[in-house]
Ligand SMILES: [Zn+2]
């Protein structure tokens with residue numbers, strides 16, 4: 001993994017590069033994939049640092065708001081967070097819950113327009129649902 005100056009990345013969004021933000025962003029980026037806030041809390045604990053659960057949620061929301069972290073609502077249960085370079089969508093398997101990235105044809109937000117009177121739409125995130133390949137094989 002190329003060395004990335006995490007605090008510079010964070011400052012580049014206009015946020016202050018606080019220790020919790022640097023820690024959470026770095027852990028999430030290094031871990032890769034889609035992680036729930038609980039999993040992030042586990043990574044923080046494993047790293048030997050102490051960060052209250054509420055701070056972890058706040059940091060994840062701060063980083064999502066500036067698009068450093070992508071937040072996806074996969075339905076009932078916890079939201080998932082990831083460090084992603086490209087805006088994309090997700091497929092969630094109804095049986096195993098596995099989350100798969102689905103490329104976005106546009107690649108930036110908002111990739112869908114909708115007519116909501118008076119509203120300014122800045123994001124459209126699609127969750128595709130069904131049965132993934134390995135669950136289909138098992139049935
Ligand atoms: Zn599955």
Ligand SMILES: [Zn+2]
Pocket residue numbers: 034082084088089090100101
């Ligand atoms: Zn993803």
